[in-house]
Each structure stands twice: as C-alpha cells, then as structure tokens.
Amino acid sequence: MATFLVEGGNPLKGTLNPQGAKNEALEVICATLLTNEDVIIENIPEISDVLQLMEIFKGLGVEVERLRKGVYRFNAGSVDVDYLKTELYAKQAASLRGSVMIIGPLLARFGQGFIPQPGGDKIGRRRIDTHFTGLQKLGASFLFDAQNHWYSVKASKLRGAYMLLDEASVTGTANIVMAAVLAEGVTTIYNAACEPYVQQLCKMLVSMGARISGIGSNLLSVEGVSSLKGCSHRILPDMIEVGSFIGLAAMTASEITIKDVGIEHLGIIPESFRRLGIKVEQQADDLVVKDTEHYEIENYIDGSIMTISDAPWPGLTPDLLSVFLVVATQAKGSVLIHQKMFESRLFFVDKLIDMGAQIILCDPHRATVIGLNREHVLRGTKMTSPDIRAGIALLIAALSAKGKSAIDNIDQIDRGYENIETRLNQIGAKITRI
Ligand SMILES: CC(=O)N[C@H]1[C@@H](OP(=O)(O)OP(=O)(O)OC[C@H]2O[C@@H](n3ccc(=O)[nH]c3=O)[C@H](O)[C@@H]2O)O[C@H](CO)[C@@H](O)[C@@H]1O
Numbered sequence: 001m002a003t004f005l006v007e008g009g010n011p012l013k014g015t016l017n018p019q020g021a022k023n024e025a026l027e028v029i030c031a032t033l034l035t036n037e038d039v040i041i042e043n044i045p046e047i048s049d050v051l052q053l054m055e056i057f058k059g060l061g062v063e064v065e066r067l068r069k070g071v072y073r074f075n076a077g078s079v080d081v082d083y084l085k086t087e088l089y090a091k092q093a094a095s096l097r098g099s100v101m102i103i104g105p106l107l108a109r110f111g112q113g114f115i116p117q118p119g120g121d122k123i124g125r126r127r128i129d130t131h132f133t134g135l136q137k138l139g140a141s142f143l144f145d146a147q148n149h150w151y152s153v154k155a156s157k158l159r160g161a162y163m164l165l166d167e168a169s170v171t172g173t174a175n176i177v178m179a180a181v182l183a184e185g186v187t188t189i190y191n192a193a194c195e196p197y198v199q200q201l202c203k204m205l206v207s208m209g210a211r212i213s214g215i216g217s218n219l220l221s222v223e224g225v226s227s228l229k230g231c232s233h234r235i236l237p238d239m240i241e242v243g244s245f246i247g248l249a250a251m252t253a254s255e256i257t258i259k260d261v262g263i264e265h266l267g268i269i270p271e272s273f274r275r276l277g278i279k280v281e282q283q284a285d286d287l288v289v290k291d292t293e294h295y296e297i298e299n300y301i302d303g304s305i306m307t308i309s310d311a312p313w314p315g316l317t318p319d320l321l322s323v324f325l326v327v328a329t330q331a332k333g334s335v336l337i338h339q340k341m342f343e344s345r346l347f348f349v350d351k352l353i354d355m356g357a358q359i360i361l362c363d364p365h366r367a368t369v370i371g372l373n374r375e376h377v378l379r380g381t382k383m384t385s386p387d388i389r390a391g392i393a394l395l396i397a398a399l400s401a402k403g404k405s406a407i408d409n410i411d412q413i414d415r416g417y418e419n420i421e422t423r424l425n426q427i428g429a430k431i432t433r434i
Pocket residue numbers: 023026097098125126127167168169170171172193197312317318319340341342
C-alpha cells in the first residue's frame with residue numbers, strides 16, 4: 001500500500017484541468033456491452049477503478065483498445081459469458097462498485113448475468129436490491145447465493161414494465177435502463193436517479209439507437225429496440241473532482257482556476273461552496289477560486305446554524321460532503337454536515353480532530369464543525385485514507401497544515417483521482433509518493 005508524504009503550508013497557484021467523471025465512465029463503459037459494433041469513448045479517466053473494469057472487459061473477450069490518452073475503442077462483438085464463472089472474475093468484480101453495472105447489459109444481450117458482492121467504498125451498508133427488483137420487473141429470474149454472496153439473473157426474453165423504484169439508486173437506474181433498452185415494449189421507471197452520470201448514459205444509449213425520454217428527470221420512459229449500434233461519446237468533467245479542487249483552493253488560501261468544468265452539469269455544487277463563504281467566480285466555462293484567506297459560513301435567515309446535507313440529484317452529491325467538512329474547519333462560523341445516505345463516511349473526522357480541527361461527531365451521520373477562521377492552522381500528522389473521498393479531504397487538510405503529514409492507503413485516492421500528486425505538485429504542492 002502506497003503512502004503520500006505531504007509538506008503542508010505551501011500556497012498553490014495555477015490552473016487545474018478536471019479529469020473525466022469516474023462514475024460516468026463506469027456506466028458508459030458497461031453500456032458498450034450492448035452492441036457488437038465499435039464504441040469510442042473520450043475523456044476516460046485512467047484511474048484504478050476504471051482500469052480494473054477494463055480488465056474485466058478484456059476477460060469477457062471485449063476488445064479494449066487505447067487509441068490515445070483517455071480515448072478508447074470498445075468492441076463487444078464476441079463476449080465469453082463463461083468468464084463470469086471464473087475465480088479471477090469474482091476477484092476483479094468484487095474490487096469495485098461499478099462492476100455491478102455489467103449485469104443489466106449482459107442480461108439484455110445474452111440472457112444472463114452474475115456478480116459477486118460488489119466492492120467500492122466501505123462507507124456503510126450498500127444494498128443493491130433496487131437493481132434486482134427492477135430487473136425482475138422486466139421478467140428476469142433472480143437468485144442470491146447467500147453462502148458465496150453471488151447475485152445472478154436470467155431471462156430468455158425481457159418485457160417492458162412500469163416500475164416505481166424504492167430508492168433513486170444511481171447504479172440501479174443505470175442497470176435497469178441498460179436492460180430496458182433491449183426489452184420488448186415500453187418500460188417506465190419512476191423515482192429514477194437523474195445524476196449527470198445517468199443522463200450521460202441515457203444520451204449515449206440514444207446515440208446508439210435507444211429510445212429514451214424523460215432524460216434528466218425522475219421519470220424515464222424506454223421503448224425497447226431489437227439492437228443497438230456503435231457510437232462515439234465524450235465523458236463530462238468529474239464534478240466531484242471540480243468540487244474537491246474548489247475545497248483545496250479555499251482550504252490552502254490559494255488562487256486556482258479550474259478549467260472547462262462543464263458548468264451546466266455541476267448543479268448545486270458551486271452555490272453550496274458559496275454558502276460556506278468561498279468566492280467561486282465563473283469565467284466562461286472555468287471556475288476561479290480566490291481571496292479565500294477568510295470565508296464566513298452563512299446562517300439560515302432566522303440566524304440558526306446551516307446544514308449541508310446530501311440528497312439525490314439535483315440535491316447535493318454525498319461524494320463531496322467530506323470535502324465540505326474539511327473546508328469548514330478553517331471557515332468563520334459553524335455548520336452541521338449531515339451525510340444522510342451513508343452511515344460510515346464521517347469517522348475520518350478523528351484525524352482532523354488530531355490535527356487541531358474543532359468537530360463534534362454527533363452520530364455516524366452528522367458532524368458539527370466549528371470553524372477556526374485560520375486562528376489556528378491544522379498540524380501535520382500521520383493518517384490513513386479510509387475511503388476515496390475522506391482520502392482527498394485528508395490530503396487537502398494535510399496540504400493546508402503546518403508541518404509534515406503522511407497519508408497511508410492512498411490506493412483509495414487512486415481509485416478516483418488520476419495522478420493527483422503530479423497535478424497538484426505542478427501548482428506548488430509538495431507531495432511525494434512512497
Ligand atoms: C459507481 C457509482 O456511481 N457510485 C456512486 C453511486 O453509488 P450507488 O449507485 O451504489 O449508490 P445508490 O444511489 O444506490 O445509493 C447510495 C446510498 O444512498 C442511499 N439512498 C439512495 C437514494 C435515495 O433516494 N435514498 C437513499 O437513502 C442508498 O440506500 C445507499 O446507501 O451513487 C452514490 C450516491 O450518489 C455515490 O455516492 C457513488 O459514488
């Protein structure tokens with residue numbers, strides 16, 4: 001397991017280019033299984049989760065060709081479904097969350113799909129019931145092998161159906177849509193997730209010949225077609241990385257320009273940082289963060305303490321709450337961070353408290369942060385990255401801290417941020433990978 005050694009306290013200045021979105025990449029790569037024609041995808045982040053998914057695809061017999069950095073050709077003309085029964089597949093699929101999304105397309109095209117308990121962040125219970133109830137509605141039979149933690153689906157034919165999802169699951173909606181595009185008849189999905197990742201997936205499917213309406217809403221209608229063709233698709237900038245960079249600039253009191261952010265796809269994210277008092281200026285499609293020596297958290301109109309909480313899109317993504325939390329530690333004022341979706345994502349605050357932050361962990365879902373207004377800078381320390389987003393939050397804390405820090409288990413950060421130390425060192429950070 002690699003470690004980052006971080007020398008904190010250096011001001012950063014310059015421009016950062018966000019990578020392509022991890023969660024969109026995982027969805028659209030899975031969608032390439034739906035056609036026997038070439039699909040070209042641009043702006044793929046070359047991060048460990050995505051590279052691991054590509055390894056699974058190669059095992060399945062999919063041609064995966066790197067045309068140039070971030071641009072890949074996929075051809076699923078011949079797929080060896082028996083690969084799903086190998087031990088290697090079980091190991092690979094269990095290492096990332098995104099692997100769960102091969103089920104829908106494989107079921108649609110080959111009548112079967114298997115998946116072991118998917119991996120991803122260990123941030124609390126992560127049920128996948130919604131995926132399977134949706135696929136069952138389309139006519140699939142479902143089996144769960146509780147002893148080996150294997151989920152499997154089978155269907156000789158899928159038929160469109162109406163369904164009201166029990167929760168707006170992001171990967172669940174993706175799986176169901178990918179199955180429905182090749183089902184016979186119309187599928188209506190109510191309470192669908194509509195994060196930009198899902199919107200982008202649907203747009204790519206439409207360019208492959210699928211018929212989907214309601215894209216961007218929580219009511220999707222999919223009229224099944226008999227086959228899909230190839231297409232070219234470009235992945236959006238990673239909104240979580242954009243948010244992480246806003247947090248980094250504020251916390252280190254730096255001036256950073258974040259280029260080509262895809263502003264219209266960021267939803268409530270920039271405004272939520274502004275509510276912490278951070279000046280986030282829009283210049284064309286760039287965001288500029290500056291003058292962050294002091295930033296003051298807003299209160300509600302009645303004077304009470306503000307809450308920053310997550311919600312399904314267009315609410316605030318849960319994947320940025322760790323960054324909001326760390327940024328609040330140097331603000332003026334107090335805020336309640338309420339992570340509603342996941343129950344084990346806030347425990348990393350212990351490390352921030354060791355560094356001198358004033359945080360009360362109220363319960364596994366809620367933490368109150370009392371901002372220090374830079375009257376005391378954080379102190380460098382030794383820490384471990386428990387998950388991808390706590391990892392980046394700890395890296396931001398270490399970069400703002402006085403003295404040296406060591407962050408272990410940075411493989412977690414590598415899951416979602418490409419060459420992060422190289423990119424941050426280019427604008428003045430001092431991070432060494434050992
Ligand atoms: C690979 C990928 O794309 N991962 C993302 C995806 O995970 P994933 O698709 O696994 O997450 P889900 O959307 O299924 O659910 C996330 C969590 O929120 C809960 N939940 C969800 C919807 C809802 O209306 N109410 C509710 O409580 C679920 O029970 C679960 O605990 O979406 C999550 C929620 O944005 C993100 O954190 C993950 O980064």
